[in-house]
Amino acid sequence: MRVGDALPPLEIEVTRTLIVAGAIASRDYQDVHHDAELARQKGSPDIFMNILTTNGLVGRYITDCLGPDAVLRKVAIRLGAPNYPGDTMVLTGSVEEVAGDTATVRVVGANGIGRHVTGTVTVTLPPGGAR
Amino acid sequence: MSDESDELAMRLKAFEGRAAAVAGAGKDPVNEPMIRHWCEAMGDTNPAYAGPEAIAPPTMLQAWTMGGLSGHTGRSGAYDELLGLLDDAGYTSVVATDCEQEYVRPLRPGDEITFDAVIESVSERKTTKLGTGHFVTTRMDVRAGGELAGTHRFRILKYAPARGKPKARRPRPVVNRDNAGFWEGVGQHKLLIQRCGGCGSLRFPWLPGCGACGCLEWDTVEASGEGSVYSYVVMHHPPFPAFDPPYAVGLIELAEGVRIVSNVVGVPYDKVRIGMPVRLQFERYDEELVLPVFRAGETDGGGS
The missing domain is CATH 3.10.129.10 (Hotdog Thioesterase)
Known part of the structure; x- marks a missing residue:
C-alpha cells in the first residue's frame, strides 16, 4: 500500500430501509431519521441518514477494502449533503499517508446532491500488508 | 450579530x-x-x-x-x-x-x-x-x-x-366573458368543448365565434375524458416559482378530436410518448385552483 493508492469504490443504495435500519441499530430515535412527515415539518424534504450510520458505512468501507485483519484506530468524518432515500452514495478512498504499519485513508462519500461525507480513517494493517 | x-x-x-x-x-x-x-x-x-x-x-x-x-x-x-x-x-x-x-x-x-x-x-x-x-x-x-x-x-x-419561501402558487387563469363557461365547467369537474350552432364543429380553446363558418351561436359538449398525447415538450429551464422542473407538458388530443395543452401526470417526464393514452382528471392545486390534467393510463410503460 502506497501513498496515492485508490481504494475500489463502494456503491451504497440509500434506501428508506437502510436509513431506518441504521438509525435503529445505532439506537438513534430522532424522528428525522424515520418519520417523513415530521422531517418535512422540520424543513427537510424527507428522512435522512443519521451520522452514526454514515460512520458505520465508512468503517465498513475501509475493512471491506483492506480485509478483516485491518484494525480501525481513528475515524473522523464531517457531513455535508444529506443522504435522502432513493439516492446512491459512492464511497471512494485514497491513501494519504503510510507510516510503518499504519495508514491514513481519505474517504469521500458522494451522492446525487453533493458530498455527503468527507473524512479520514487511520487504520493499522496486518503484517504483510493489506489483502 | x-x-x-x-x-x-x-x-x-x-x-x-x-x-x-x-x-x-x-x-x-x-x-x-x-x-x-x-x-x-x-x-x-x-x-x-x-x-x-x-x-x-x-x-x-x-x-x-x-x-x-x-x-x-x-x-x-x-x-x-x-x-x-x-x-x-x-x-x-x-x-x-x-x-x-x-x-x-x-x-x-x-x-x-x-x-x-x-x-x-x-x-x-x-x-x-x-x-x-x-x-x-x-x-x-x-x-x-x-x-x-x-x-x-x-x-x-x-x-x-432558514425560512424557506412559502411555496409559490400556480398562476391564476384569466377568466373573461368568452371563456367563463369553460372555467365554470372545470369548477364542476367537467371539461366542456364548444360546439358551433351553425356547422356543428367542435372547437377548443374557447372562442366567441366559429373558426370554420363564423357563426356566433354555440353550445357545449362534455369531453368523455379519453385522449392521447399528440405531442409534448419537457420543461427544464427556466424554472418558474410554482413549478418543479423537469416536467412534461402535453398537447392532448381528446377523443372528440380537439386538442388541449396540459400537464401529463402519473408517468415520469422522460417516459411520456406520442400516442400514449391518457385520461382526464381534475387536480386541485390550492384552495381555489382546480385544473384539468391528464394521467397516463395503466399501460406497462416500458417496464425498465
Whole structure:
C-alpha cells in the first residue's frame, strides 16, 4: 500500500430501509431519521441518514477494502449533503499517508446532491500488508 | 450579530469546559445481538464481528452510549441547560455535523460501558445553508470495565431553520366573458368543448365565434375524458416559482378530436410518448385552483 493508492469504490443504495435500519441499530430515535412527515415539518424534504450510520458505512468501507485483519484506530468524518432515500452514495478512498504499519485513508462519500461525507480513517494493517 | 445580545454569547461561552455527561452508563453491555443488528443494517460482513472471538465494530462506539427511546442517563444539567438556552433563543433544530472517534481497545461482548463527556466548545453564531445557529462540540471518554476504550468527539449544529419561501402558487387563469363557461365547467369537474350552432364543429380553446363558418351561436359538449398525447415538450429551464422542473407538458388530443395543452401526470417526464393514452382528471392545486390534467393510463410503460 502506497501513498496515492485508490481504494475500489463502494456503491451504497440509500434506501428508506437502510436509513431506518441504521438509525435503529445505532439506537438513534430522532424522528428525522424515520418519520417523513415530521422531517418535512422540520424543513427537510424527507428522512435522512443519521451520522452514526454514515460512520458505520465508512468503517465498513475501509475493512471491506483492506480485509478483516485491518484494525480501525481513528475515524473522523464531517457531513455535508444529506443522504435522502432513493439516492446512491459512492464511497471512494485514497491513501494519504503510510507510516510503518499504519495508514491514513481519505474517504469521500458522494451522492446525487453533493458530498455527503468527507473524512479520514487511520487504520493499522496486518503484517504483510493489506489483502 | 446585531440582533443577538452579547449577553447570550457570553452565557453560551460559559458552558465551555462544563460536564455534558457524568458517570453515564451504557443501557446494555456490549452484546452479540446489537452487533449483529448493526452489521445487518450496514451490510458489514467482516468476520471479525462474529463468532466466539468477536469484537464489536469500532464505529459502534457511540451506539453503546445512546439513550434510545427511554432517554439518556448521566446527561448533566449543564448540557440540558445549554440546549434549552439555545432552544429559547430560537435555535430549535439540531443536526450532527462531525464525529471523530479514536479506538484505544476493542470492545467485546460482555463489556460494561461507562462514559463521561465535556462540552468542549460552543461556537460563535454561524450562518449555514440549513440556517443560523451555534455549533456545540462535546468530547466523550468511553470506558469498558472502567478502562478507556475510546474517545468520541461529536459536533452538532443547533440552528433556526432558514425560512424557506412559502411555496409559490400556480398562476391564476384569466377568466373573461368568452371563456367563463369553460372555467365554470372545470369548477364542476367537467371539461366542456364548444360546439358551433351553425356547422356543428367542435372547437377548443374557447372562442366567441366559429373558426370554420363564423357563426356566433354555440353550445357545449362534455369531453368523455379519453385522449392521447399528440405531442409534448419537457420543461427544464427556466424554472418558474410554482413549478418543479423537469416536467412534461402535453398537447392532448381528446377523443372528440380537439386538442388541449396540459400537464401529463402519473408517468415520469422522460417516459411520456406520442400516442400514449391518457385520461382526464381534475387536480386541485390550492384552495381555489382546480385544473384539468391528464394521467397516463395503466399501460406497462416500458417496464425498465
